[in-house]
Amino acid sequence: MAKEIGKDRLGDFYKDGGKVRKRREWRGVEDTLYDYSRWLVIMATLGKFMMKPRNVKAFFRYRWMANYLAVPMMVDRHTQGLRGEYLRICHTEQDLVIDDVAKLLDNLFRGDRRTGNDTEFSKKVVLVDENEMTAVMMGFPTLKCLSRETPSTYVSVLLNQHAAEHYIDVAQEFGLAGDVCPMPEAEAGVSIDDDAPILGACAIQCNTTCDGSLLGNGVISRRLEGEDGIPVFQLAAPLRHREDDVQEYAAQEIRNAIAFIEKHTGEKWDWKEYFECAKRVNYATKCRQEWLEMNRTPYPQVFGSNLALYTETNYMAICGRLAAFEKADRKITRLAHQAYEKKKRAAKEYRHRAIIWGVQSHYYMDFLVWLLNCWGIVPLTDMLSMVSTRELAETDTPENRETAIYDMAWLTENMIMRNRTHGGYKVLLDELWEFTQQFNADMVILWEHMSCKALTGMHGMFEDRARELGIHLVWVSHDLFDPRIISRQGVRDQINNYMRTVMREEPIDPSLEVLHDEESW
Amino acid sequence: MKDLKHLIIFEQLLLEANNELIRQAREEGRVCVAYTCENTPEPLMNLPGAFSARLRAPRTGSMEVATYYLTSFLCEYSRALLERAIEGGYSFADCIITPDGCSMMNRCVENMELLKTMGKDKPNFFYEYMEIPMKGDDNGLNLYVLQCKNHILKPLSEHYGIDTSDAAIRKAVAEHNRVCELIRAIGEYRKGERPRITGYEFHILTLATYACPKYLLIDKLEQTLEELKTREPDENFPYRARVVVVGSEVDDLDFIKLIEDSGAYVCADRFCYGSLPGRDPIVLTDDEDALTQICRQYMRRAECPRYMDTPKMKGRREYVAETAKEYGADGIIYEQMKFCDPWAYEKMLGSHILREEFGYPVLAVDRPYSIATSGQMRTRVQAFVESMEIKKIQKEGVANG
Amino acid sequence: MNQVMKFILKLLFRLLLILLGFFVVTFTVYLFNLDMKLTAAIEPWLLKHYDRIERDAHL
Numbered sequence: 009m010a011k012e013i014g015k016d017r018l019g020d021f022y023k024d025g026g027k028v029r030k031r032r033e034w035r036g037v038e039d040t041l042y043d044y045s046r047w048l049v050i051m052a053t054l055g056k057f058m059m060k061p062r063n064v065k066a067f068f069r070y071r072w073m074a075n076y077l078a079v080p081m082m083v084d085r086h087t088q089g090l091r092g093e094y095l096r097i098c099h100t101e102q103d104l105v106i107d108d109v110a111k112l113l114d115n116l117f118r119g120d121r122r123t124g125n126d127t128e129f130s131k132k133v134v135l136v137d138e139n140e141m142t143a144v145m146m147g148f149p150t151l152k153c154l155s156r157e158t159p160s161t162y163v164s165v166l167l168n169q170h171a172a173e174h175y176i177d178v179a180q181e182f183g184l185a186g187d188v189c190p191m192p193e194a195e196a197g198v199s200i201d202d203d204a205p206i207l208g209a210c211a212i213q214c215n216t217t218c219d220g221s222l223l224g225n226g227v228i229s230r231r232l233e234g235e236d237g238i239p240v241f242q243l244a245a246p247l248r249h250r251e252d253d254v255q256e257y258a259a260q261e262i263r264n265a266i267a268f269i270e271k272h273t274g275e276k277w278d279w280k281e282y283f284e285c286a287k288r289v290n291y292a293t294k295c296r297q298e299w300l301e302m303n304r305t306p307y308p309q310v311f312g313s314n315l316a317l318y319t320e321t322n323y324m325a326i327c328g329r330l331a332a333f334e335k336a337d338r339k340i341t342r343l344a345h346q347a348y349e350k351k352k353r354a355a356k357e358y359r360h361r362a363i364i365w366g367v368q369s370h371y372y373m374d375f376l377v378w379l380l381n382c383w384g385i386v387p388l389t390d391m392l393s394m395v396s397t398r399e400l401a402e403t404d405t406p407e408n409r410e411t412a413i414y415d416m417a418w419l420t421e422n423m424i425m426r427n428r429t430h431g432g433y434k435v436l437l438d439e440l441w442e443f444t445q446q447f448n449a450d451m452v453i454l455w456e457h458m459s460c461k462a463l464t465g466m467h468g469m470f471e472d473r474a475r476e477l478g479i480h481l482v483w484v485s486h487d488l489f490d491p492r493i494i495s496r497q498g499v500r501d502q503i504n505n506y507m508r509t510v511m512r513e514e515p516i517d518p519s520l521e522v523l524h525d526e527e528s529w
Numbered sequence: 530m531k532d533l534k535h536l537i538i539f540e541q542l543l544l545e546a547n548n549e550l551i552r553q554a555r556e557e558g559r560v561c562v563a564y565t566c567e568n569t570p571e572p573l574m575n576l577p578g579a580f581s582a583r584l585r586a587p588r589t590g591s592m593e594v595a596t597y598y599l600t601s602f603l604c605e606y607s608r609a610l611l612e613r614a615i616e617g618g619y620s621f622a623d624c625i626i627t628p629d630g631c632s633m634m635n636r637c638v639e640n641m642e643l644l645k646t647m648g649k650d651k652p653n654f655f656y657e658y659m660e661i662p663m664k665g666d667d668n669g670l671n672l673y674v675l676q677c678k679n680h681i682l683k684p685l686s687e688h689y690g691i692d693t694s695d696a697a698i699r700k701a702v703a704e705h706n707r708v709c710e711l712i713r714a715i716g717e718y719r720k721g722e723r724p725r726i727t728g729y730e731f732h733i734l735t736l737a738t739y740a741c742p743k744y745l746l747i748d749k750l751e752q753t754l755e756e757l758k759t760r761e762p763d764e765n766f767p768y769r770a771r772v773v774v775v776g777s778e779v780d781d782l783d784f785i786k787l788i789e790d791s792g793a794y795v796c797a798d799r800f801c802y803g804s805l806p807g808r809d810p811i812v813l814t815d816d817e818d819a820l821t822q823i824c825r826q827y828m829r830r831a832e833c834p835r836y837m838d839t840p841k842m843k844g845r846r847e848y849v850a851e852t853a854k855e856y857g858a859d860g861i862i863y864e865q866m867k868f869c870d871p872w873a874y875e876k877m878l879g880s881h882i883l884r885e886e887f888g889y890p891v892l893a894v895d896r897p898y899s900i901a902t903s904g905q906m907r908t909r910v911q912a913f914v915e916s917m918e919i920k921k922i923q924k925e926g927v928a929n930g
Numbered sequence: 931m932n933q934v935m936k937f938i939l940k941l942l943f944r945l946l947l948i949l950l951g952f953f954v955v956t957f958t959v960y961l962f963n964l965d966m967k968l969t970a971a972i973e974p975w976l977l978k979h980y981d982r983i984e985r986d987a988h989l
Contacts, residue, residue, distance in 0.1 A: 027973070028966035044960050051965070071980040077969035084963075182989055183880060183893055185865065185873035187602070196874075202985040215663055215837055219631050222663070223834060223874030226842050227989065230878070233839060242837045244663040246672075247629040253679050254660045257672040264668065430629070432658065433639045458602050461870065465607075465636025468598030469643055529970075881989045 011036025013091050014356025018381055019519025025527050028081060039091050046099045050080055050106055057110045062124040066117040070203055075164040075171045076113075078529040079106060082167050085374040086313050089381045093347035094354045097310060097340050101318040104336050108321070113159050115152055119207030121236075134269055135211035135238070138162045138195065139221060141423045142327045143416040144212060144243070144265045147282035151275055156204045158325065161194045162370070165489050166317075168529045169371035169496065172489040175201060179227075189459040190489035191370070192224025199228045206236050210272035212265055214243045217426040218462060241268040247430040249421035258417035279404050282412060285328035286400040289419075292322050293397055295337040299344055303388045304447050306358075307351050309344035312376035312387040316368065319393040324424050357516050359384035360480075363444050365391045366455030366463050367425055369486035372496045379453070382500075382520035383507050388447045391455075394439075396422040429462035437466050437473065444479055451480040453503070457488050482506045495526055530725070530763055534756055535749045539733045542741055543782060544587055546613060547621045554580050554742040555621060560689045563622035563647075565610065565638060566630035567801045568661045568833060570823050572701040572811065573681045574626065578691050580742035582622070583802070585780045586613040589899055598640050599633075604868040605898030606778050607637035614646035622647055624688065626681055628659040630835060631871055653688040657681065664838040665828050673824035682820075698819040706810040708743045711750040715757060716804050719796045720856055723762035728774075728795025732785040735804045740780070768794035770917040772892075773853045775799040775879065776864035777872040784900045788862065791910035797856040799832065800864070805852055806830040834875035846879055850887040860890040860917045862910070867895045890917050 010016050011034075021029045032047075034040055054076070057063055067073045083102050090098055117123045119130035132150065136142055138157030145153035164171035175197030176190050182200055184193060198204050211232055213225040229240040243265045246254035266277055296319060299310035310318075318340075326333050362379070364387045369375065379385040400415040401408040421427070428436050444452060454470060457463055474481035484502045487493035504521055507513045515521050542548040555561055562574040562581045574581035586609035595612035613619060625647065627638040638656065641647060648654025657680040662669025682693040691697075712735055718725040734753065737746060769792040774785065778801040785795050799805045811826050813819055832845050853861055863880045865872035873895075880893040892913040900906055959965050 027970040029963055031962050032960060034961070040961075044957060047960050048956065068979065069983070071977075074973055074976045074980070077973060077976075078966070081966050084966075178987065179877075183877040185867070185876075185895060187868050188870050188873045200989055201987050213837075219835065219870035220874070222837050223871055225837065226834075226874060226878060229839060230842075230989065240839060242664060242839070244669070244837065246660050247635075248658060248660045251660065253675055254672065257660070257662075257668055257675075260668040260671075430632070433636075433643065437643075456600075458600075461603055461868070462632040462636065464600040464602045465633060465640070467600045469640065471597075529966075878989060 010034070011039070011091075013089065013354070014381075014516070016089070017519035018088055018517055019521070019523055022523050022525055022528070024524040027527055027529055029084065032084060033088070035091055035095070039095055043087065043095065043099070046083075046103055047080060049103060050083060053107055053110050054079060057114060060114065062117045062120075063114060066113075066120065066123045066205070069122060070160070070205070071174060071201075072160045072164045072171060072198070072203065075168040078167040081529050086317070086377060088374065088377050090354065093309070093343040093352065094314070097314050097343050100336050100339050100343070101314060104332060105317070105321050108326075108330070108332075109159060109163055112154060115154055116156060116159065116205045116207065119152075119154075120205035121207060122205065130207040131209050132273065132275075133208040134273065135208040135232075137212070137214050137216070137221075137225065139191075139217045139324075139423065139425070140212070140214040140243075141216070141324055141420045142329065143419040144262060144269070146285035146327060146329060146416070147266070147277040147279060148269060148273075148275055149278055149281040151269070151273055153329070154208070155325070157195045157198070160198045160204060161191065161489070165370040166373050169491045172197075173492060175203075176490055187459060189218060189220040189457070190487055192218075192221045194489050196224045196227040199231050204228075206238075208238050210269060211238055211240045212243055212269070213240055214420070214423075215245055216420070216423045218429065218460065220459070239268075239272055241265055243420065245417075245421045245423070245426075249418075249427065249431045250435065255414060255417060258421055259413045262413050262416045262420065279409060279412075283402050283404045283408075286402045286412065286415070288328035288331070288334045289400055290402060291334055292328065292337050293399070295341045296393070297397060298341055300389060300393075302344060302348050305348075307348050307353065308386060308388055309347050309352075310340060311389065312380060313374060315393050316364075316376065316390045317373065319395065320424055323395050327419065355380045355384060355386075355516070357384040358386050359513070359516075360451045361386050361388055361447065361449045362451040362453050363388060363390075363440065363447060363449045364453045364455065365440050367429070367457040367460050367488065368392065368455050369457070369484075369499060370489055371491045372486070372499050375496075375499060378500065378520060379503065382515050382517050383503065383513070384516045385451065385453070385503075387453070388449060389443065391428050392424045394443065395424055395427055429460065433466060433469070436463070437469055440470075441473060441477060441479075444477070449479070451482065453482050453484060456483050456485040458485055458493070459487060480506075480510070491526075497523060497526070530727075530760060533726075533730055533753055533760075535753055536730060536733060538749065539737045540782070542737050543585075543733065546582075546585055546587060546618050546740070548741060550741040550745045551582055551621050553745060559742065560623045560685070560691065561621050562685070563619060563625040565625075565627045565634050567807060568628050568630050568827065568831060569626055569659070569681070570677060570827050572698060572705040572823055573677055573820070574685075575701045575705060575743060576685065576691050576693060576697050577700060579685060579689070580744070582741070583739040584610050584613075584619060584625075585740055586610050586618070586898075587780075589613070598644070599636060602868060603633045603636065604866045606866055607633040609898050611637050611640050611646075614641045615644060617646070619647055620649070623651060623653065624655045624657070624684065626657045626659065628661040628676075630661065630833065631869070633868070655684050655688055657684055662828055663835055665831070665836060665841050666838070669828055670821070670825055673828055674821050677820060677824060695819050698823070699813060702811050702813055702819060702823065704744055707747055708738050708750065709808040709810040711747070711754055712738060712804050712808040713810070715750070715754050716808075718757050721762075723766055724794065724796070725757050725760045725762050727789060728798070729782075729786045729789050731804070732779075732795070732798060733782065735798065735808065736780055736782070736802055738808070739802055766794070768792055770794070770859040770914050771796040771857055772860050772862050773797040773799055773849065773856060773858045774803075774862050774864060775849050776862075776876060777801060777866045777869045779803070779864070781899050784864075784896065787900055787903065787906055788910050791907050792914040793860075793862070793910055796858055797852050799849055799852055801833075806832060806848075834871040845875065846882045846887075849879060849883055850889070853883075853887075853889055858889070859921065860892065860913065862913070863891060863893045865895050867897060890920060
């Protein structure tokens with residue numbers, strides 16, 4: 009029960025084998041009351057959502073909805089040990105994301121043939137993939153761009169580590185090999201299990217992120233197009249996205265996708281709206297760069313999960329389409345500067361400066377908070393946050409309209425993760441070491457998502473380079489959506505073993521070293 | 530049946546990556562263009578003065594070093610190739626061209642490059658990575674043409690002075706077509722009730738056309754075709770069922786042999802390194818440049834699961850059904866190499882659709898790169914053959930009242 | 931006037947009591963994580979319910 013950072017033994021909040029934690033943290037009067045007030049807001053958001061009969065109906069229809077019982081706990085996991093500005097930054101992000109997901113769910117169920125069945129609304133819905141830049145929707149302000157996979161699998165696993173297991177098993181029961189990436193596998197499982205809302209005028213699928221994702225879409229589109237009668241456009245973003253000779257192809261794909269949406273919704277592309285969105289994307293990029301700039305100094309401010317989760321949402325899923333995120337960008341930047349000027353730190357002790365590379369485990373998204381609190385390893389930035397910094401054209405001129413098509417293509421090609429896992433070894437391998445220098449990092453935590461072939465295919469080269477450069481490289485294997493393969497403790501043990509045997513260090517908070525959270529959400 | 534005269538020669542050619550014909554072609558001063566994926570248009574690598582060799586790793590043993598670099602989560606084909614490259618087994622290649630067909634193949638070749646496994650003492654050696662379309666449309670075709678220009682023709686011309694003119698491409702297509710016509714003509718003998726060639730023998734011949742300089746095979750293929758015209762098939766068809774093998778990369782001689790030894794005749798080969806559609810001749814007209822026509826035909830006929838648009842996806846399963854019908858198959862074996870993402874999904878969907886919608890008995894299996902004498906696989910194929918027999922008997926029973 | 935003032939004060943006092951009660955209850959729920967403990971108890975029942983739903987599971 010302490011106000012000071014690092015005074016609490018955070019591991020003591022866990023109950024062995026329990027689903028939830030014993031109690032919430034006492035962070036001093038001011039911070040506790042702030043956290044409590046944000047908890048109230050979250051409860052109000054959830055309560056408001058459940059006031060609508062269609063949402064209640066959906067709650068009892070779709071298995072993955074049960075995971076949303078764990079929303080407050082997800083926030084608690086990410087705010088562990090945080091005080092002051094860091095706590096406020098985290099809440100600004102998390103609460104906004106929660107609000108956005110609640111609206112997404114509400115809209116999905118409004119149009120869903122099984123629940124809300126608002127057919128007029130459904131005609132204005134364009135379904136998109138979960139791992140897809142929504143750039144092609146920037147000029148359609150009157151349409152709703154909704155992803156079914158985001159709430160059913162992606163967010164669900166953030167909320168409950170076991171969320172995807174049922175769907176992974178369903179896909180495998182139908183003959184899918186167990187060695188593919190569990191993310192598209194679970195998404196395919198949702199479709200096979202008849203557990204996806206049915207709505208929309210049309211759908212845009214994308215070949216991001218990987219071979220598995222590309223093929224998983226085939227399972228989904230078979231049902232969507234063949235049975236539900238929702239036409240699907242497959243947007244093929246080039247894999248070698250750094251090459252000049254693929255950009256025209258990418259641009260034409262964007263033109264074709266826009267034409268497809270116009271055809272099936274009857275809406276016209278709105279350039280004015282597009283350039284407004286482009287301005288917001290530029291602003292988000294500017295803010296992100298400022299945060300990263302601070303993270304190069306001894307006083308990083310927006311880092312770890314605060315950086316990773318928010319960038320994923322803002323960069324990819326929002327893509328300038330919502331003004332609320334611009335407001336949040338501004339607030340986060342203000343809080344970060346405030347803390348930076350006071351030379352504040354988020355944890356008791358900073359021992360190592362680390363770059364987090366690879367694809368993080370979704371069932372253990374708060375691992376970065378643990379790294380900081382348990383071992384004093386500061387996750388300065390992560391692979392998924394090192395996305396495009398290109399400035400988009402933002403004034404409406406005939407030339408810029410053409411440039412804008414290429415900008416949208418560029419964003420789509422450079423979706424989070426695929427901008428590093430595809431496009432040749434330079435973006436995955438070479439640039440990592442450039443970042444370690446730029447951020448003055450002494451350690452690389454390398455998530456080895458075992459089913460991600462693009463990543464594991466560089467395993468040996470990562471090892472070789474780290475050895476040459478004298479950087480501590482710590483492998484953390486996981487199976488992205490499936491904690492049955494490697495548990496959260498299994499993830500932690502890989503760090504624990506390295507820190508004890510190679511670094512010969514003792515944890516800052518020993519209570520966090522071993523946690524029996526296998527059953528936890 | 531009497532042994533085919535040249536079969537043993539073909540078998541021997543396939544026992545080594547650096548086979549006798551590759552050595553002969555190089556001695557003749559030809560440039561060896563190594564490649565790894567069926568989406569790389571072969572005629573462009575067989576321009577006058579060059580020849581293509583699709584990389585294989587026959588007699589693969591340990592893959593320890595490649596497993597260190599690629600981990601055990603990548604398919605054994607990519608690991609076997611990298612291991613062989615590290616061992617210096619592809620020193621015959623003068624360049625390597627690979628599309629980002631799948632992540633694993635891309636990483637395999639990138640590791641070859643980073644580890645400097647090839648091109649020692651070859652200042653003109655180059656690695657080229659291509660983007661290839663994922664949809665069979667006009668935009669995809671434009672990309673394909675541009676990529677072939679930039680990543681095959683241009684480097685071959687710049688590094689080795691290869692003539693990449695339209696006339697040279699047409700000449701290469703003519704030679705390519707001759708091989709395709711021969712293979713397809715030989716393959717026709719699989720259709721009869723008493724086939725004059727086994728699936729294994731046909732697999733050997735087809736495989737050789739990928740792994741050896743084509744122009745050096747033509748005479749032996751012609752002689753084999755002649756031989757088949759008068760070859761007397763076995764009196765009784767020695768197999769219990771006819772199957773189409775569909776799936777990922779198969780350059781293992783033993784896999785088809787194992788299936789046939791288990792009682793299933795492989796009447797059609799719809800897999801990478803197979804003849805369907807890999808040995809479809811390329812039809813050229815004079816009203817358009819040859820390169821565009823080649824790319825269009827490669828794109829349209831491609832059965833690779835990385836093609837993601839709906840017409841292509843549907844087309845893949847229809848193609849299998851048509852092939853099964855054309856070759857009189859009783860059943861279909863869907864195979865995938867373990868850890869292959871594209872075929873993991875295609876196998877699941879294809880096996881389901883062919884069974885449920887087209888009514889074929891289907892066996893779906895995954896396998897390692899080299900199957901050797903897998904008892905497990907044998908048991909599965911045998912059980913599948915039995916199930917097909919039972920179905921046949923039941924059908925006949927119903928037909929006879 | 932006094933009567934009105936009294937009424938207002940009474941109202942304010944009641945409002946304060948309600949707010950205080952609300953705060954005490956919700957803060958107790960918040961601090962002792964009772965919300966999550968309750969939902970954790972509900973989840974197994976929900977999962978059984980989902981298992982019982984008829985689904986058209988197919989590729």
